[in-house]
Amino acid sequence: xxxxxxxxxxxxxxxxxxxxxxxxxxxxxxxxxxxxxxxxxxxxxxxxxxxxxxxxxxxxxxxxxxxxxxxxxxxxxxxxxxxxxxxxxxxxxxxxxxxxxxxxxxxxxxxxxxxxxxxxxxxxxxxxxxxxxxxxxxxxxxxxxxxxxxxxxxxxxxxxxxxxxxxxxxxxxxxxxxxxxxxxxxxxxxxxxxxxxxxxxxxxxxxxxxxxxxxxxxxxxxxxxxxxxxxxxxxxxxxxxxxxxxxxxxxxxxxxxxxxxxx
Amino acid sequence: xxxxxxxxxxxxxxxxxxxxxxxxxxxxxxxxxxxxxxxxxxxxxxxxxxxxxxxxxxxxxxxxxxxxxxxxxxxxxxxxxxxxxxxxxxxxxxxxxxxxxxxxxxxxxxxxxxxxxxxxxxxxxxxxxxxxxxxxxxxxxxxxxxxxxxxxxxxxxxxxxxxxxxxxxxxxxxxxxxxxxxxxxxxxxxxxxxxxxxxxxxxxxxxxxxxxxxxxxxxxxxxxxxxxxxxxxxxxxxxxxxxxxxxxxxxxxxxxxxxxxxxxxxxxxxxxxxxxxxxxxxxxxxxxxxxxxxxxxxxxxxxxxxxxxxxxxxxxxxxxxxxxxxxxxxxxxxxxxxxxxxxxxxxxxxxxxxxxxxxxxxxxxxxxxxxxxxxxxxxxxxxxxxxxxxxxxxxxxxxxxxxxxxxxxxxxxxxxxxxxxxxxxxxxxxxxxxxxxxxxxxxxxxxxxxxxxxxxxxxxxxxxxxxxxxxxxxxxxxxxxxxxxxxx
Numbered sequence: 001x002x003x004x005x006x007x008x009x010x011x012x013x014x015x016x017x018x019x020x021x022x023x024x025x026x027x028x029x030x031x032x033x034x035x036x037x038x039x040x041x042x043x044x045x046x047x048x049x050x051x052x053x054x055x056x057x058x059x060x061x062x063x064x065x066x067x068x069x070x071x072x073x074x075x076x077x078x079x080x081x082x083x084x085x086x087x088x089x090x091x092x093x094x095x096x097x098x099x100x101x102x103x104x105x106x107x108x109x110x111x112x113x114x115x116x117x118x119x120x121x122x123x124x125x126x127x128x129x130x131x132x133x134x135x136x137x138x139x140x141x142x143x144x145x146x147x148x149x150x151x152x153x154x155x156x157x158x159x160x161x162x163x164x165x166x167x168x169x170x171x172x173x174x175x176x177x178x179x180x181x182x183x184x185x186x187x188x189x190x191x192x193x194x195x196x197x198x199x200x201x202x203x204x205x206x207x208x209x210x211x212x213x214x215x216x217x218x219x220x221x222x223x224x225x226x227x228x229x230x231x232x233x234x235x236x237x238x239x240x241x242x243x244x245x246x247x248x249x250x251x252x253x254x255x256x257x258x259x260x261x262x263x
Numbered sequence: 264x265x266x267x268x269x270x271x272x273x274x275x276x277x278x279x280x281x282x283x284x285x286x287x288x289x290x291x292x293x294x295x296x297x298x299x300x301x302x303x304x305x306x307x308x309x310x311x312x313x314x315x316x317x318x319x320x321x322x323x324x325x326x327x328x329x330x331x332x333x334x335x336x337x338x339x340x341x342x343x344x345x346x347x348x349x350x351x352x353x354x355x356x357x358x359x360x361x362x363x364x365x366x367x368x369x370x371x372x373x374x375x376x377x378x379x380x381x382x383x384x385x386x387x388x389x390x391x392x393x394x395x396x397x398x399x400x401x402x403x404x405x406x407x408x409x410x411x412x413x414x415x416x417x418x419x420x421x422x423x424x425x426x427x428x429x430x431x432x433x434x435x436x437x438x439x440x441x442x443x444x445x446x447x448x449x450x451x452x453x454x455x456x457x458x459x460x461x462x463x464x465x466x467x468x469x470x471x472x473x474x475x476x477x478x479x480x481x482x483x484x485x486x487x488x489x490x491x492x493x494x495x496x497x498x499x500x501x502x503x504x505x506x507x508x509x510x511x512x513x514x515x516x517x518x519x520x521x522x523x524x525x526x527x528x529x530x531x532x533x534x535x536x537x538x539x540x541x542x543x544x545x546x547x548x549x550x551x552x553x554x555x556x557x558x559x560x561x562x563x564x565x566x567x568x569x570x571x572x573x574x575x576x577x578x579x580x581x582x583x584x585x586x587x588x589x590x591x592x593x594x595x596x597x598x599x600x601x602x603x604x605x606x607x608x609x610x611x612x613x614x615x616x617x618x619x620x621x622x623x624x625x626x627x628x629x630x631x632x633x634x635x636x637x638x639x640x641x642x643x644x645x646x647x648x649x650x651x652x653x654x655x656x657x658x659x660x661x662x663x664x665x666x667x668x669x670x671x672x673x674x675x676x677x678x679x680x681x682x683x684x685x686x687x688x689x690x691x692x693x694x695x696x697x698x699x700x701x702x703x704x705x706x707x708x709x710x711x712x713x714x715x716x717x718x719x720x721x722x723x724x725x726x727x728x729x730x731x732x733x734x735x736x737x738x739x740x741x742x743x744x745x746x747x748x749x750x751x
Contacts, residue, residue, distance in 0.1 A: 002572055007510040013517060024524070029531055052443045073446055073537050074545075086531070135399050136406040138428050141747035142453030142534050145497065148403045149523070152516035166401030182366060183427040184406055187398050213443075213450055217431030219366055238453065240533065 014156045017242065018255055025242040029086035031067050031235060032077060034103050038062050039080035047076040047084065052213055053206070067092055067235035068100040068209035093202075093234040093247030094257060095119045097225070100209070100235055116257060119231050119250075122198045126172050126252040129161035133171035133195065137188050137224060138214075139178030143205050143238040147175065155241045162248060168194035173251060176228070177238075179207045179214045180221040192228050200251050204234045204244055212237060266686070267305060269318040276306075276319040277329045283308045283317065284334055289611065290598040292718055293331070293341035294699050294711040295349055296684075302349045304328060306338075307686075307697065307713075312616040314686060314697075321351055330356035337598045340721040347426075348433065363750045364429040390414045396735075398427040405746040411732075418727040418735070423720055425750040432751040436710035441467060441541055441680060444707045448698070449536050452714050452748030454497070457483075457490040458691030459698075460539035462712070465619055466687030466700035467541035471680065476673040478666050479543035480621035481659045486526070486535040487620075487689070488652040488659075492566075493522045494692030494743060495602075495645035495652075499570065501740035502642060506582045514569050518562070525558050543675030552664040559660065563653035570646045583639035587726040587738035590636055597722040601694020601715045602648065603742055606641035608634030613690035625658045627651070638741035645743070680705050691715050693744055716748035 015022045038044070044063055048056045055069035056076060063083060065076075076084040094100055096115040123130075134147055150157045151164065165171050168191045176188065192201070203224040206212035211222030224230055234247035249255040270276035284290065291307035291314070300323055305316040321328045330353035331338035342353035343362035352359070387393070397408035406427045412420035432451045436444055448463040449456035461483060468474065475483070496519045503511040523533040529548045530538045538544050548555065573579055589599070594607040604611065610632055614622050628651035633640040666672045684701040694715030701708045719742060726738050 003508075003510040003576070006514055006569070006572065010514075010517070028527070052446055071446065072532065074531070133399075134403045136404065136428070138430050139405065139747060140450040140453030141405055141745040142456070144403050144405055145454060145523075146533075149516070149520060152520050153513045154517060154520050164403060168399075178406075178428070179430055181428060181430055183364065183429055184398065187406070187427065191399050207450075213446055214430050214432065214435055217434050219364055219429045219431035219434075237536075238534070 013153050014159065015154055017245070018160075018249055022242065025090050027088050028090055028240060028242065029088055030090035030240060030243055031087055031092040031102075032065055032070055032072070032084055033087035034063055034065050035083055035085055037082040039083045043080045044083070047079050050075045050079065053210070053215070064101050064103070066101045066210075068097060068233055069206060069212070070235065071206050071212050071237040090240055090242040091246045091258075092236070092243060093232055093250055095232045095250065097209070097230075097233060099257070100233055119200065120253045122231070123172075123200055123252045125198075126200070127254055129163070130172045130248070130252045131163050131165040131170050132173045132175050132248070133165055133168045133191060134175045134177070135184075135188055135191050137176050137178040137184040137208070137227070138181035138220060139205070139207060139238075143177035143207070146238050146241050146244060147177065147204070149241040150244060155245060157245060157248075160249075160254070168192075169196065171195050172199060173248065174199065174201045174228070175204055175244075175248070176201065176208050176224045177204050179211045180224045180227050182219050182221060185221065185227055188224075188227050200231045201228050202232045202234060202247055202251050203230045204236075204247065205239050206235060206237045209233050209235065266314055267316045267318050269320070273319060273329045276317055277331070277334075279317045280306050280331055281334055283310070290335050290337050291695065291697060292713040293338060293345060294697065294713055295345050296699065296701060296709050296711055297349060302345075302351055304345065304351075305699070306331065309611070309616065314617065314688070326350065327352050327354045329354055332356055335598065336596055337718070337721060340717065361426055364426045364431075366429075387412065388414065388419070391419060407746045413732065416731045418730055418732060421724045421727055423723060425720070425746055427750070428746055429750045433710065436707050439707045440705075441702070441707065444700075444710065445540055446537070448710075448712070449534075451712065451751040452691075452716060452745050453534060454494055454745045455490065455691040455693060455696070455714070455748065457486045457535040457539060458689045458696050459712070459714075460536075461487060461620070461689040462687045462691075462696045462698040463700060463710070464539055464541040464687065465689065466685045466698045467678065467680075467702070469687060470683050470685035470700065470702065471678050473542065473676055473678055475543045475620065476676055477621065478663055478672050479674050481663045482544045482548060482674070483539055483620045484622060484625065484659045485548070485656050486529070486538050488656045489522060489526050489529075490535055491652050491692040492649050493519060493526070495649050496522060496566065498645055498740055498743040499573070499642060502583065502638075502737060503573065503579070505736040505740060506579050508573070508576070508579055511569070511573050511576070511579065515573075518566050518569060521562055521565075525562065528558070529555070540675065542678040543673075546674055547672070552660055556657070556660050559653060559656055563650075566649060570649065574643065574646060580639060583642060583737060583741070584637060586638040586734050587730055587741055588635070588637045588728055589722065589726050591634065593722060593725045594636070597725065599694075599719055599722055601691070601719060602641050602644045603694065603719045603722070605632050605644045606634075606741075607636035608632065611695070613688055613695045617688060619689065621659060621662070624662070625655050628654050638737050641741040641743075693748070694719060714748035714751075716744035716746070720744055720749050
């Protein structure tokens with residue numbers, strides 16, 4: 001009896017996202033973005049040298065930042081705030097690895113559109129409900145907290161027809177965290193192969209995308225796509241629950257990714 | 264490190280270890296340091312709060328050293344780890360199954376799959392069989408495999424296999440800058456990022472003989488205690504989920520989310536990352552003291568009510584009582600640490616044994632610990648510690664608010680790196696955490712760390728004295744460990 005009252009006391013705590021915006025999520029610094037003003041070459045060089053995962057490169061048009069590598073250490077933001085800043089946007093997941101490099105340029109749109117159409121065709125039938133099998137392929141442990149948070153009352157993904165399933169036989173979507181270790185390779189492949197087609201793979205977190213800070217070692221393959229074909233990449237170190245939710249929603253084509261470049 | 268005594272012969276080393284164990288010193292683990300020709304093994308002990316080590320240098324050509332497992336069962340996992348990572352064999356040790364990785368280095372340095380593979384031979388009783396449970400299990404879990412021997416319902420034997428997750432973090436430390444190494448430390452056990460960054464930074468600070476500014480020490484304490492609260496709540500959430508207490512699960516997972524959001528409000532990261540650095544912290548908390556105090560008060564009140572109600576809910580308490588009992592003797596023999604040890608009556612806590620940062624200036628709450636040793640006792644320990652953590656956080660906020668002027672509020676001290684080696688520690692939410700850091704020419708040469716998760720998981724098989732399959736989830740949650748920290 002006391003628990004019934006306790007349950008009712010809070011009222012509704014669940015986010016309205018994606019139907020409406022979420023005040024907290026929208027203000028959360030979900031990724032580093034590249035701004036218009038370019039810092040001095042010397043400062044940029046410092047940013048590149050200091051980046052622990054080599055996420056920053058400089059092209060003719062200016063600096064590029066790979067969110068698939070970024071671990072949010074904030075050094076570039078400290079060195080060159082006019083060029084790099086945290087952006088209050090958690091909708092950073094993309095289908096296609098190239099989409100994680102910011103700022104994206106317009107000419108990639110054609111290839112991106114093809115990629116997205118493929119994902120959309122695969123997942124058309126998941127739109128009403130999708131069952132997720134999560135596999136830890138060598139995470140640092142924090143990613144699992146964020147994945148598990150999706151079922152707490154704030155995110156409550158069941159309301160969107162998203163369910164976690166115990167058996168790969170019932171799963172439509174494989175959500176992978178961690179660097180993809182040599183030790184987990186067989187188990188990860190076996191899980192993927194046990195899933196019925198059509199199926200879709202989401203790599204969650206910088207470690208799953210590129211190996212993050214761990215990168216390649218004798219025991220780490222440096223990213224899930226060394227083992228499986230990945231459809232959607234969710235950046236973050238670890239990705240936040242909102243970031244994960246967005247990634248799942250674009251994977252099942254409930255939400256569409258922005259076209260025309262990303263900042 | 265002047266706390267280290269080197270033995271010239273294996274026999275002398277074994278004798279020194281035996282003498283310490285007989286005199287009741289707590290075995291903290293064996294940490295290795297790799298040189299070009301030899302590997303140095305240090306057996307660490309806690310002698311009434313002082314950390315000391317017995318060292319043996321083993322030439323690669325020799326490749327063997329005396330096993331300590333007959334002296335203390337807590338040494339068994341360290342010896343398997345040393346063989347996995349450095350190829351040295353503990354002579355006289357029967358269990359040589361790979362633990363942290365099956366990728367072994369051949370003598371020439373070339374990688375190979377472990378030659379010793381598969382489960383160790385064991386004699387099964389009539390009707391008993393072995394079930395490999397994992398590494399992919401139902402639910403959102405870190406990957407681990409438990410080989411469970413059972414005859415149907417009773418769990419007769421459990422053997423954890425943790426090598427699936429091994430990432431080779433120790434190899435990544437080598438040659439890293441000190442700044443990058445802190446980030447790596449945070450990722451070696453992500454749910455205890457703050458504790459790992461602290462233990463690493465403490466080692467560097469001890470090496471250069473430098474402390475941190477008082478306000479930085481206070482900020483460190485706030486982050487470390489919020490991390491403890493988050494981990495302890497996580498453990499209770501898992502119990503509520505396993506026990507099918509839907510409302511308690513919803514309420515407490517909501518609280519955990521609030522703790523994570525408060526941590527993100529303070530520093531931008533939900534796990535308190537990129538805050539702790541050698542010499543202090545990266546900057547001022549992003550929340551004003553008044554708001555922080557208010558947020559902490561409301562969180563503490565809400566958690567207190569929920570946890571109190573949960574411990575008064577018979578259907579929850581009955582599920583945990585008598586489940587996964589660890590006797591005081593078992594806990595002592597395995598020299599367990601953290602809430603796992605405290606639930607059985609061993610009350611060691613590094614924050615009091617070897618206080619660091621601002622802990623000496625903050626009045627510690629004396630917690631009365633239960634000693635039943637079951638899952639319920641471990642959970643009661645966590646509930647008490649959550650309360651104590653909030654008390655400590657409030658004190659730290661009061662003190663920080665007193666530093667009003669800019670001059671006094673310094674967050675970091677510049678450190679000039681020197682070559683050498685030092686040990687650092689912290690009380691992670693899971694228990695005592697140790698880091699031995701060796702610097703050379705301004706970068707890291709080696710890092711050897713020992714997480715509480717590694718040390719405590721070794722006694723997990725002992726937590727099934729008369730327990731059944733359905734107790735598994737409860738016993739596992741009551742240990743509150745992270746597999747990333749075991750196999751990193």
